[in-house]
Amino acid sequence: MNKRIGMYSAIVTLIGVIGFAVSMLLGKDVGSYLFSLFISWGFVPMICSFSANGTKENKAAGYTAIAFSSVYAVLVGLVYFAQLTTIRLAKLNEQATAILNYKNLGSLFFNYDLFGYAFMALSTFFIAFTVEVKNKKDKWLKTLLLVHGVFAVSCIIMPMLGVFNADMKGGSIIGVLVLEFWCAYFAPICILAYQYFKKNEEN
Template sequence: MNKKIGMHSAIVTLIGVIGFAISMIVGKNAGGYFFSIIISLGFIPMICTFSSLNSKENKAAGYAAIAFSSVYAVLVGLVYFAQLTTIRLSKLSPEALAILDYQHLGSLFFNYDLYGYAFMALSTFFVGLTIEVFNKRDKWLKALLLIHGVFALSCIIMPILGVFSTAAKGSYTMGVLALEFWCVYFTPICILAYQYFKKNL
């Protein structure tokens, strides 16, 4: 059962990442929100499967990874579900949109989203600490997970410093490029995770 959950969750996460990347390229924001929810739904069981492989000395890191992944899923789930429902289907005032609409850089929900991804990054960092390396693929997986943890700092510090609140108009394009880079970065993590579960479970 652990093997099936791990492999399937890695596939679901990968589908979410690819779907998100395509949605951003074609300019379908609703698709991006939907696939972001899919990523979070695959990510938690993927992290839990990594943690199920932990040795006794790595259990604390595994538990931390699960906890951080859960916080991530709740925060981004609230943000994107609101975009797909309340924001998309309701006629809100400009004042309400300035707070709730993800498209407003520096809005409350935009900042909540970044905060959520900080927890995702922390989750990958802690689960990366638990990876046992047996070959080059495992070494790459561990490195990618640990390095991904660095994104937590920028996701927390940049909104606090008001970087996005004072962003220029061209920042949207830069934001899309940054998200596409993240998709390119996270895709091999999903593929290597699938192979890791297939081999070790």
């Protein structure tokens, strides 16, 4: 059952990543926010499945990854659900919009979103230690998960340094390109994770 949940959650996460990438290219904000929620809903059980299938020696790493993934899901969930509801449907004044609207670079919710993805990156870093390498695909999966942890540093430091702000020229385009790169990086993780769980299920 643990492995099946891992397979299904990897598929849900992959669908979310692809939907998110396509929505950004088409300029569909609602789609981007909705698929971002799907990513978090698939990611948490996927991390839990990795942890459940890990060895006893790696339980601490697995539990740490689960904790970090939960924080990620809560933070980004609050950000994107607010965009789909309050921001989209309510008539907010200029000050409230400046704080809550994710599209405003450097806004509170924009920074919360980056902070959430920092926890996602930390989660992948720790869960990588639970992956048992038995072939090249497993090695690639483990490496991609570990390297993805590096994103945590930029997600924390950039908001503190004010890299993204309302006066930034071409900020929206740069943001889209960065996120498209992330999608291209994370999609293989989902595919390899599915194959990892499927192989263990068959065994």
